[in-house]
Amino acid sequence: MHEHLIESTPSAYGYPLLIKQLLHTPRATAADQEIVYADKVRMRYADLFERIDRLANALASLEVQRGDTVAVMDWDSHRYLECFFAVPMYGAVLQTVNVRLSPDQIAYTLNHAGASVLMVNAEFLPLLKQFRTELESVRKLVLISDEPVDEDALPEGFVGEYEVLLAQASSEFEFPDFDENTRATTFYTTGTTGLPKGVYFSHRQLVLHTLATTAALGLSPAQGRFHRGDVYMPITPMFHVHAWGVPYIATLAGVKQVYPGRYHPDTLLSLIEREKVSFSHCVPTILMMLLMSPRSKDVDLSGWKVVIGGSALPTGLAEQALARGIDAFTGYGMSETCPILTLAHLPHDADPSQPHAELRVKTGRPIPLVDLRTVDASLADVARDGRSVGEVVVRAPWLTQGYLHNPEASAHLWEGGWLHTQDIGHIDPAGYLQVTDRIKDVIKTGGEWVSSLELEDLIGRCAGVAEVAVIGVPDEKWGERPAALVVRKPGSEDTLDADTVRAHVERAAQEGHVSRYAVPDKVVFVDALDRTSVGKINKRALRARFA
Numbered sequence: 276m277h278e279h280l281i282e283s284t285p286s287a288y289g290y291p292l293l294i295k296q297l298l299h300t301p302r303a304t305a306a307d308q309e310i311v312y313a314d315k316v317r318m319r320y321a322d323l324f325e326r327i328d329r330l331a332n333a334l335a336s337l338e339v340q341r342g343d344t345v346a347v348m349d350w351d352s353h354r355y356l357e358c359f360f361a362v363p364m365y366g367a368v369l370q371t372v373n374v375r376l377s378p379d380q381i382a383y384t385l386n387h388a389g390a391s392v393l394m395v396n397a398e399f400l401p402l403l404k405q406f407r408t409e410l411e412s413v414r415k416l417v418l419i420s421d422e423p424v425d426e427d428a429l430p431e432g433f434v435g436e437y438e439v440l441l442a443q444a445s446s447e448f449e450f451p452d453f454d455e456n457t458r459a460t461t462f463y464t465t466g467t468t469g470l471p472k473g474v475y476f477s478h479r480q481l482v483l484h485t486l487a488t489t490a491a492l493g494l495s496p497a498q499g500r501f502h503r504g505d506v507y508m509p510i511t512p513m514f515h516v517h518a519w520g521v522p523y524i525a526t527l528a529g530v531k532q533v534y535p536g537r538y539h540p541d542t543l544l545s546l547i548e549r550e551k552v553s554f555s556h557c558v559p560t561i562l563m564m565l566l567m568s569p570r571s572k573d574v575d576l577s578g579w580k581v582v583i584g585g586s587a588l589p590t591g592l593a594e595q596a597l598a599r600g601i602d603a604f605t606g607y608g609m610s611e612t613c614p615i616l617t618l619a620h621l622p623h624d625a626d627p628s629q630p631h632a633e634l635r636v637k638t639g640r641p642i643p644l645v646d647l648r649t650v651d652a653s654l655a656d657v658a659r660d661g662r663s664v665g666e667v668v669v670r671a672p673w674l675t676q677g678y679l680h681n682p683e684a685s686a687h688l689w690e691g692g693w694l695h696t697q698d699i700g701h702i703d704p705a706g707y708l709q710v711t712d713r714i715k716d717v718i719k720t721g722g723e724w725v726s727s728l729e730l731e732d733l734i735g736r737c738a739g740v741a742e743v744a745v746i747g748v749p750d751e752k753w754g755e756r757p758a759a760l761v762v763r764k765p766g767s768e769d770t771l772d773a774d775t776v777r778a779h780v781e782r783a784a785q786e787g788h789v790s791r792y793a794v795p796d797k798v799v800f801v802d803a804l805d806r807t808s809v810g811k812i813n814k815r816a817l818r819a820r821f822a
Contacts, residue, residue: 292483293364294360297526306319306320306321310533311550312534313534313536315536316353318353320529323353327361328448329445330358330361331365332444333441334361336440337392337415338415339365339367343368344369344390345368345392346370346394347372348395348514349394350537351509351513351535351536356513356522356526356532365450366453368459368461370388370460372384373512373515373808374399376465382410386412387680389412390413391415392415393410395419396419415434416430416432416434417434417435418430424439455477455482456479461474462610465610465808465809465811474611480674481523483672484520488615490642490643491620491643495620503528504530506533506551508534508547508552512809516613519608519615520614540568543565544565548575554579554581555579555581557581557582558583558584558810558811559589562592578600584614585809588603588635588636589732590736591735591736594630604621604635605619607710619638621634637708638710640707640708645671647669649668650665659702661707662701665701667708669694669696670693674694697715699712699714711726712724718746720756720757721792725757725793727757731743733789733793734759738771739775740763744759744814744817745758746814746818746821747822749822750796756795757793757796758798758799759798761798771800776795780793
């Protein structure tokens with residue numbers, strides 16, 4: 276057999292997969308397209324390109340070197356989008372700081388990442404004051420402000436204000452080529468145990484994630500499709516997993532983009548209405564908050580496409596969204612996966628007249644280049660029959676190669692050459708993954724595994740239930756028993772009690788939908804559920820309170 280290898284010549288261009296390459300198409304096709312920041316800024320893509328160049332020159336004026344880490348504390352804004360591009364294109368590392376962590380944790384992440392420059396929105400100055408003396412590597416502070424700032428009135432220790440630095444900088448910058456495996460971004464997981472762990476991604480990984488997710492969203496015939504006619508607004512913070520990577524996709528596509536600043540229900544709904552937003556992503560809590568807002572009754576949400584991630588999309592919430600004409604469906608991933616692995620698009624031959632809520636709430640089918648399996652303890656595949664459960668493991672070209680400065684945790688993450696998600700689930704013959712629980716959250720009772728997620732979905736369909744979390748509580752006889760922590764909908768206090776919830780689950784058990792061991796012994800009504808800094812239900816905190 277003869278092997279035909281690709282020959283290269285000294286004059287050929289190697290074309291590294293760098294983030295700057297994502298700008299070629301919008302430069303050519305979308306110079307006049309709009310980018311909107313709340314009710315404060317309206318600019319064109321041509322302005323974005325110029326401001327990216329100006330920001331790179333500003334970084335040079337701050338003596339940022341290639342490989343340095345530049346950290347940002349801001350709400351979702353056009354400035355954050357500029358940082359998404361300019362900082363890694365310059366050759367530095369962008370650290371997106373989770374402003375919802377505790378002050379001590381924020382200081383830890385900045386020190387652990389070795390950030391040398393920190394850009395801080397003026398709203399976070401009181402927060403910065405709480406940990407500023409703990410910072411070890413930050414040598415320059417830059418103020419971010421929505422209002423004009425007198426350079427002579429900068430807070431003590433700040434070297435400049437973002438807009439002033441850009442105005443003083445040249446509008447042209449020649450971004451260099453370098454190794455596509457150069458680190459581009461880093462941020463920290465919001466785990467509920469121990470210190471936050473740093474994950475990081477290269478230019479190559481972010482470009483491939485952008486291209487594969489663009490392909491996945493564009494291949495859908497209609498439902499959940501993202502295309503050049505859409506208007507994009509994130510409702511997942513830009514500090515959290517690159518806002519799921521969608522700002523890169525939206526910029527590549529050259530679509531109109533809307534950045535809302537701090538999330539307020541009325542502001543978000545007003546922007547959706549005024550700017551004709553048609554594509555977003557958020558956690559279930561945000562979607563529920565928007566649907567329950569009195570303002571939403573006056574806003575036409577039909578045709579709004581929303582990817583739901585971070586935690587499972589409850590069937591009841593999906594049905595509420597569909598009733599409003601919202602195209603809601605699940606996306607799945609994690610901080611370590613950049614993040615998108617699967618999307619719950621409907622099959623191309625699905626009857627468009629039907630809502631198909633049962634498919635939309637599934638975890639989804641793998642997007643291009645994702646090799647996803649469910650396996651047993653020896654990494655052997657379990658049957659793809661929609662019933663056999665195993666751990667979800669994955670390979671894709673954009674998965675973090677490890678945790679920053681943490682080789683032991685990195686080895687555990689990649690044990691056996693597959694990234695271990697710590698989720699368990701099953702895959703059906705049509706290729707849909709259904710995550711049934713986190714390994715640490717599954718309830719082991721009566722010799723069976725009871726899925727807390729399936730039980731939450733079931734209880735969530737009980738009349739009067741707004742939100743529910745199910746945890747395992749110790750039991751001498753059964754090992755563990757499920758306990759349901761329920762938030763009532765307003766006005767249901769007289770109609771929804773513990774017996775009603777148990778009877779609802781008991782009926783499902785008698786019909787064979789769940790195990791008889793799933794009927795909760797304990798139903799506790801609470802005003803709110805504990806959450807992590809990115810809006811996920813914090814079951815560790817709930818177990819500490821109620822178990």
